[in-house]
Amino acid sequence: MNALNDVSPQSLRTRITKHLTYTLGKDKSHASLYDWRMAVSYSVRDIVIEPWFAATRKTYEAQGKRVYYLSLEFLIGRILGDAMTSLGLFDTVREILDDEGISLWDVIEDEPDAALGNGGLGRLAACFLESMSTLACPAYGYGIRYEHGLFRQKFENGSQVELPEDWLNQPNPWEFERPESRYTIPFKGHVEQADGKSVWYAAETVYARAYDMPVVGWQGKWANTLRLWGAHPTEMFDLERFNSGDYTAAAAPEALARTLSRVLYPEDTTESGKELRLKQEYFLTSAALQDILRRFLSEYDDLSLLPDKVAIQMNDTHPALAGPELIRLLMDVHGLAWEDAKRIALGCLNYTNHTLLPEALETWSTWLMGRVLPRHMQIIERIDAEHQSETNCAPDLAIVQHDHVHMGTLAFVMASHVNGVSALHTDLMKETVFAGLNGVYPSRIINQTNGVTPRRWVRLSNPALSKVLTDTIGAGWESDLDRLADLAAHEEDHDVRDAIGAAKRHNKVALSNWVGEKMGMSLNPDAMFDVQIKRIHEYKRQLMNVFETIARWSAIRANPQGDWTPRVKIFGGKAAPGYFVAKDIIHFINDVAKTINNDPVTADLLQVVYPANYNVSMAQRLIPATDLSEQISTAGKEASGTGNMKFTMNGALTIGTLDGANVEIREHVGAENFFLFGMTAAQVQDRYQVTDHARQAILASQPLQDILQMIAEGRFSPTDKGRYLPLVDAMWNHDPFLVASDFDSYLACQAQVDRAYTDADQWNRLALRNIAGSGFFSSDRTIKGYMADIWDTKSLA
Ligand code: GL4
Structure with missing residues (x-):
């Protein structure tokens, strides 16, 4: 199955015109750049739908394990160019737009960056999603649909000034709102015991509503879903208050709910300790886990099978409430016993650590945790008690210390596998921050060196070099990046070295023009x-x-x-x-x-x-x-x-x-x-x-x-x-x-x-060797490592 089979230039042209007319309500003579961009985006999106549905069908048929990647950040960037690259539609769309007197690059650059992340950690999550689709690994990304992504930066007299980012000020053509997929997320209140069960009476609730974005892999052979949650009020607008003139109070429930998915916290590698942040972390985690359980129970009725069907990756400690939350759902909602719930949760969960900097290791005061998530505080204390008694560990390995919940320890204790993101980092994890836990849970820590997707980072962003590569080593390196090693055989070829130098110069001229403008x-x-x-x-x-x-x-x-x-x-x-x-x-x-x-x-x-x-x-x-x-x-x-x-x-x-x-x-x-x-x-x-x-x-x-x-x-x-x-x-x-x-x-x-x-010639030779040696750093290699060593999942290609 390949999305490209039935996409003729003529059919695409027709599609774009139709969207312009019937979706945007514009005729060509009045269409703005925005209109064209939306019409092209909807048309390209249409083509993703078929492989997206097919992937879902195959996943259900295979009854295999699914991967769930939980992350507070997905730093996606622009989507249109990437989707066209994956689908091989770049040249076709360019020609269609040329005929209309519209520049494809102008259209591409009209799209706001989806900046739902701060830096490396969030961008890694985006590369991973793309690789999971390219590798036909059945997977979902789960995140938050922040209304405002990372702030826009401007300089005033050389100083940074932050301006709000507003990518959702205009419709997002890549998302599908799913009003029917919605979960109640409770906060605060108190817990009572009834018939041997714990009942959490929440004082506040919000709905998490799903917004799905298809993530298409290379050549459109597979597409997974990035499901982002938006917060909505559970209480309706208060008409009585409105009619009595109290407009602010009437809108209060809505305002309260919406702050939850309003903005991305702009801290990279520092934790902020704010109540709203804790609520965001729980909001994502609970919505994702409720969705995972709902999907599982639509196919199976035995919850003990969960670890065979579900692998959950916690991207850093931000979703580390997944441990206690999964236990809570299995016990309080589905009636399992503590031991079973905990064993099942541990069997599903894994944790990636992304930094050893002490200021980034999240902790929450037990006071705040107990107030916002009273049931979770109980569960965390029980996990902690068992962890300490089973391992007989030193007090500084406890989850709760000095009235603070250590999220790194919680994530570690509740994970089957804990991984670092480079060989050195993993070694240092074992020697420093996690030395003690590594001692009591030996072989839990493994390494998965990061990678990046060559589709966006070479093929899309560097067409000049991409052409040199294809001309020199043949097509197909984009999905088999180890093939770049074949370049080494061309090191003595003067023309190849020159071509690499010429591609670089071409890109430098383009950058110079941009800086000039x-x-x-x-x-x-x-x-x-x-x-x-x-x-x-x-x-x-x-x-x-x-x-x-x-x-x-x-x-x-x-x-x-x-x-x-x-x-x-x-x-x-x-x-x-x-x-x-x-x-x-x-x-x-x-x-x-x-x-x-x-x-x-x-x-x-x-x-x-x-x-x-x-x-x-x-x-x-x-x-x-x-x-x-x-x-x-x-x-x-x-x-x-x-x-x-x-x-x-x-x-x-x-x-x-x-x-x-x-x-x-x-x-x-x-x-x-x-x-x-x-x-x-x-x-x-x-x-x-x-x-x-x-x-x-x-x-x-x-x-x-x-x-x-x-x-x-x-x-x-x-x-x-x-x-x-x-x-x-x-x-x-x-x-x-x-x-x-x-x-x-x-x-x-x-x-x-x-x-x-x-x-210059020697420099080009060194550049060639760098490219030739870079195949290992494809995120395809990284994801294959996660699939084999952590998730135990198979490609459905
Ligand atoms: C980071 C690391 O700082 C960065 O080195 C790493 O590449 C990235 C992805 O693993 O994760 N950790 C945090 S926190 N922010 C990062 O960018």
Whole structure:
């Protein structure tokens, strides 16, 4: 079965015209870009329906196990281009629109990004959904239909300002509202015992209503469902109050309910501890589990079979209430005994850990948990008591400690498998944060190194390179990315190396044009494009990159006639609104950019670009145009990274530390094709033992002293000279992520990069080797790993 079989250009043309006429109610002479985009989207969506239905049919027939991926975040990005790519309709649609005088790219860019996530964790979930469909793994994604996704970022005088995101201000052509699929979600109230059963009398309730989005896989052979929950009031609008003039009170139940799915929390790797967040986590988890049980019971009547038919993945601890909630539903609603309910829940559940940063490990006060979810608090205490008595563990391994519920421990205890997201991260989990639990539950922790989908990240975002790949190694690499290894046999072919270089240059020209239009800057496409795009976080060390930029600028100014390699430094990323240090870093990057970009002495050799509002669509532009990928986190801090993989696939070389998946990238592409610097995770640990590590490192580094001196003197903030004194002070006295200690190594490595770039042909050779070694980082490989090692599911292809 293949969706493409009966899609002729003529039928698609007719479909688009019909949607324009009958769905949008416009004739061609009056249709706006929006109208065309909607008509094209509905038409492409129509074509997904058939494989979507067929996949559902096959799944029911097979009676196999289904996967349920629970995530508070799905960072999807735009959908139309991706769907057309998967269905092979790109050229057909382009031709149809050309005939109407409409540009396909304009249509594509009219679509808002679905930004229901913060960064890597949410984007990983989106790549996984796509891979599960490509692999015909029967699966559902479950998430929240946030009305407002991640905030829009703008810069005002260089500072980040957050604006609300409003992707749902217009109809979403990819979703199907399912008013019939709705569940009651209870909150608060109290629990009573009756006939040996616990009865939870909730004080508040909301409905979770399903909104389904089909997720189509490569070549339209399979489509799974992303089911997002929207919150709706259980109480009707209060007409009596309205009629008596109290309009606000009349709408209160609705307002209360809707706040639940109103906004995505903008914290990446920090937990916020807010009641609304806890409610969101429970809202998603309960709705998903009720839906899973309803589906299961429509096919089977023996709940003990649940672990044979259902695999639930908890994406981080955010849905970790799944343990107690599944036990609650099995006991209180379906009448099972505690032991059975707990065994079944444990058999279904798995947990992925995405970070070791202590500030990200969620805890909830028992007071809040007990107030919002009184029944769950009881269940958690019983799970905890059994966990402690069965394992005889130390008190610091308890789920409840110091009046707080530790969600990582809860997730761990209630999971069959717990996985890390890169080899290094998994090792560190076993050695550090989860060492104790690993001792009492040995072999529960396994590794599944992250991956990314090459359909979106190469085929869609880099057509120029995609053509070179297909011309060189033949078609089909998109769904069998290990085939990229075949490129290695063409390393000595000058034409192939040139073609890779030409594709990169083409993308750099396109990016330069875009930057020209957006920011009024004119970039030199022959300069090295050096890119760091990711959330702004101290551990990711954007600061180190800016320091290097300043060092470079000073060095060029001191010797403008020197043999310099021209560079364009590109930054992109948002800071959590409450993370003030990160926001200062943004301000600082913009101030440095302003100073450097206005210097005529260095203008041809160094430029700094920081486009506002980095998102998935911007990543799709930047990554194909990148020569050098900055992956410079303090070793041991970045669990995996996934941007690093996207750059490698697109032929960028990496300058990086031995952190997260960088370690494996370097192994796969070859150490000689990777610019390594900095301390290892073990050396980082030792370095922290040196109390004045920063001061010592700065005193040993003249370049760093000079840079800090310039900043302290106000060179980058002439109207407010003291602006960055706190930053300089923090460098000397704290430097929690060891920027100073790694700086000289980074500087030396950057000099090596400069030299390498001067030999364009050799650089292209290194790019080729990076692409050839990147096959391992397809999310298809990752998902096959989950299917085999965690879910025990089979592909229905
Ligand atoms: C993250 C990690 O920081 C990142 O390294 C990883 O690639 C990603 C997906 O596993 O998960 N953890 C959190 S929290 N946010 C992330 O992006």
